[in-house]
Amino acid sequence: MTFAYSRLFAFAEAVFRGMGCSEDHARQATETLLSADLRGVDSHGVARLSGYVRLWEARRVNATPALAVVHETPSTAVVDGDAGLGLVVGPYAMRLAIEKARTAGTGWVAVRNSNHYGIAGYHAMLALPHDMIGISLTNASPLVAPTYALERLLGTNPISVAIPAGEQPAFVLDMATTTAANGKLEILERKNLPAPASWIQDRDGNDSTNPTETKNGGALRPLGGETGSHKGYGLGATVDILSAVLSGANYGPWVPPFVAFLQPPANPVGAGIGHFFGVMRVDAFRPADEFKAHMDNWIQTFRQAKAVPGQQVLIPGDPERLMTEQRLTHGIPLLEKVVADLGSVGERFGLVL
């Protein structure tokens, strides 16, 4: 079943309004959430709307947060999200980073007391219209075992970097620091398909192809595979530390779960989950026109590289941009399970999808 973007937007916005979000927050939360559906990251989009509602019902999401800057210097700030939706807290913090960059050249904002913020790329891309480079990191509930570990200590902790170009579309990297984003496993689970070996380990550290192995004490593996998972572990750890140890959020095994049926760990070491945002004005380094002309050259050089027959070299962000064009025109396909789930959410608020 396929739905027009505008229809899903109106529905999700009404649900957020039903939770008590202000008009501005409901619109922002919806735009952030649906950017995932547009970009083809189906796991992080409207399919998760019911998850946010359940967290709100469990009083773990505050629909009317008082977002506050609790510490700052010319180029940095710490934001307390007041247990609000990460979908709203993230853009607030990114806009603050953009303002800092205007005067200081760069802006770096660590966020505590937040919740899941959708796709990392949405936030990073907010910098692009200002001729700025955007960076977006977040920690997430523990599903990943560090190299040699049998315990889950890290989330899929994504890294996104958005870099403006001139005539070419922007470079937008948005990647989990694991072999695969958890959302990919959720999709395999919904479709009853096995995962590739090396993505997942069982409770004893052996390969597993069961996408729900984490429910049996298993774990996702860091990016890098057999001879390099220490690199993915190191990247995921860096994201965790910048997002949470720097901001005063929960880190490592203390990050609260996204699903409302699991309780947050006892004895938290901080507040909520953490994000980290960075913004750099291009012309704090080099005239913007010069930079963008060289970015165009960079992108064209890579895109035109000699490739394996039948393939071509892609620029980070290419598949997601093409998907956005297609879905804005032809609609967003949703699995039956997701449509049924949205139906239940609608009933809760007297809404029809």
Add this chain to the structure above:
Amino acid sequence: MTFAYSRLFAFAEAVFRGMGCSEDHARQATETLLSADLRGVDSHGVARLSGYVRLWEARRVNATPALAVVHETPSTAVVDGDAGLGLVVGPYAMRLAIEKARTAGTGWVAVRNSNHYGIAGYHAMLALPHDMIGISLTNASPLVAPTYALERLLGTNPISVAIPAGEQPAFVLDMATTTAANGKLEILERKNLPAPASWIQDRDGNDSTNPTETKNGGALRPLGGETGSHKGYGLGATVDILSAVLSGANYGPWVPPFVAFLQPPANPVGAGIGHFFGVMRVDAFRPADEFKAHMDNWIQTFRQAKAVPGQQVLIPGDPERLMTEQRLTHGIPLLEKVVADLGSVGERFGLVL
């Protein structure tokens, strides 16, 4: 054969003096270079001394550079390295970033017109004694094929992040964005050993175990392996863009080779190779004592995690720190080939190792 650190230091310092470096520059270049030997990154240490000498002989390294800040804002700067040794240009730029961080909270310095800067981690770690987080990136000559490509367009483009702790040793990530650093392949070559499959591709994109395959038109592969090399490609690309497109250095296929017997590409798109450094004052976000206490907790939690029998969970930087202690005490082992090579370098300057 094993050599005391002080003996190698005196020798390398004399070689840099012989090239015409100032006392300060010779000492700095030696300290940067030998930090690789101490940390067990044998490929990037004194084994490369002859490489720097040959670049200087070829007039591609300027032993008396006029290092200059060519652009700046409160939190950013661009440094022109005047074709100097990256071993010297890097610490100059990092110190500038540290100064910026003192007043603006953070400092971000892009560098153009430089040369190979040794190990990324040395530079990042310069931030640690100041209770600052250090970040160090560099591009390098093209050896890596982006996902699906048959051409070498990226270097092994490392990422290093150094984060101070309290009673625990600092967290120091230092990783190539490839399946393996080129230095590891150089070591396999010196020892006549094959590389693991998946590290390297031949000129047609097939797996190869030949560590010198890049000389036959092959390429190193980005971090991530079969199902995830687009992630390593994206990270390596980000390092290239921040290091070179932002600073005005050469990027992608235009990055000049380290080896003097290969000519730099014609029609350069910038000057020399590029680096990118970042420094963040911890207390620009949160009181340093608080941060460091939580870092200690983070480190202890991960180190004590339940592990695969016979293994333990390491913190990034652990192996290199232990290696440093051992080599300061017991000396630095060098392969016969390297000792012979250093002997020739010594003769060039009338020095004995």
